[in-house]
Amino acid sequence: MSFAAGYGKTNVDLLFEGMPRLPEEGEEIYTDKFSICLGGGVPGTMVTLSRLGIETKNVTELSDDMFSAFAEKEFRKAGCEPINVYNGGKVAVNITAAAITSRDRTFWSYGNNEVSVSPEEVYQAMHGAKIAAMHTGFPEVYRRLKSEGTTIILDTGFIDDMTLEGYADILQIADYFLPNRTEALKLTGESDVKKAAVKLSEYLKIVIIKLDSEGCLIYQDEKFTFVKSIDEFIRVDSTGAGDAFFAGFIYGLMKDEPIEKCVLYGNLTGGKCVTAVGCTTAYLTESELRALAEKYQDNIGVYHG
Numbered sequence: 001m002s003f004a005a006g007y008g009k010t011n012v013d014l015l016f017e018g019m020p021r022l023p024e025e026g027e028e029i030y031t032d033k034f035s036i037c038l039g040g041g042v043p044g045t046m047v048t049l050s051r052l053g054i055e056t057k058n059v060t061e062l063s064d065d066m067f068s069a070f071a072e073k074e075f076r077k078a079g080c081e082p083i084n085v086y087n088g089g090k091v092a093v094n095i096t097a098a099a100i101t102s103r104d105r106t107f108w109s110y111g112n113n114e115v116s117v118s119p120e121e122v123y124q125a126m127h128g129a130k131i132a133a134m135h136t137g138f139p140e141v142y143r144r145l146k147s148e149g150t151t152i153i154l155d156t157g158f159i160d161d162m163t164l165e166g167y168a169d170i171l172q173i174a175d176y177f178l179p180n181r182t183e184a185l186k187l188t189g190e191s192d193v194k195k196a197a198v199k200l201s202e203y204l205k206i207v208i209i210k211l212d213s214e215g216c217l218i219y220q221d222e223k224f225t226f227v228k229s230i231d232e233f234i235r236v237d238s239t240g241a242g243d244a245f246f247a248g249f250i251y252g253l254m255k256d257e258p259i260e261k262c263v264l265y266g267n268l269t270g271g272k273c274v275t276a277v278g279c280t281t282a283y284l285t286e287s288e289l290r291a292l293a294e295k296y297q298d299n300i301g302v303y304h305g
Helices: 042-050 066-077 118-127 139-147 165-171 182-190 193-199 241-254 259-273 286-295
Strands: 003-005 010-018 035-036 056-060 081-082 094-100 105-110 131-133 151-154 206-210 215-220 223-228 300-304
Touching: 003 042, 003 118, 003 215, 010 066, 010 259, 035 042, 035 066, 042 056, 042 066, 042 131, 042 165, 042 206, 056 118, 066 081, 118 131, 118 139, 118 259, 131 215, 151 165, 151 241, 165 182, 165 241, 182 193, 182 206, 193 206, 193 215, 206 259, 223 259, 259 300
Parallel strands: 003 056, 003 131, 010 094, 056 081, 131 151
Antiparallel strands: 010 035, 094 105, 206 215, 215 223, 223 300
16 A cells, blocks of 8 residues: 555646736637646546655546646656546546736636546545545545555535535545645634634544644644644745645655644645645645754644644
8 A cells, every 4th residue: 555546636737827907708818828737626636646755646537628638648747647437528627718917816617517437436546555545426436445445535625504414424434634724714614723623623633734834733632732834935926835734744744744744744735835826836846845844843733823
């Protein structure tokens, strides 16, 4: 069990930077700064892991279109060979165009919601993984993997009606869950992050809650630990930071590191990600990550929040 695996939709981002303003209907506005890059999600996490020297199984959906061809080329460039499980007939990847002004950014997105993936294909591609990133659409796949000894990790996005009751089944599958502060408070119905951590401990032996730019909270054996964020990283674009954190955290688990060190790795990969525009543009090599983890070992301490 020497590899990490994950299934998720591939995202491709078209970034129009430095827009003077957003166009009105019927207008056309130009910029001289444009880039196309891989977006976030589990495939982005697999790319970051591959760049850290971890063998990955990047299970995703690609089709015969130019955006899929671009994504496939980028995956291979990062040493992250994709395993295509798409059986439909549409453009398989999600595509987002972002117009970025000095104030904010606006998105236009295409998403393929066609269900054309076989859970058995996903299982076969991920079978034997040491670590698997969980997709909530196939709980039976992850129950099966967990029964075989695979460690299951769930990362999730915010959903307006998320509740513990609604997440109970998948939290019982997950070994680790990585919500941010907003998600943890919404999920538990608490207004205090420490109370939210205690409530989540009814489902998880180790609770981890990302506290945005502050760092990360760990609750284990009735003890709170805090891993401070990395001050040297200057935020340019926070898109993809959670996926990069996910990769650093998985890297630590793959190396059998203590949970505090895994979180520190996550803070480092997530922190590096925000220093450039794009989800996978800025990243650390394995040697850089380990050197920085040694430098910032004192960022691990008792939580006083």
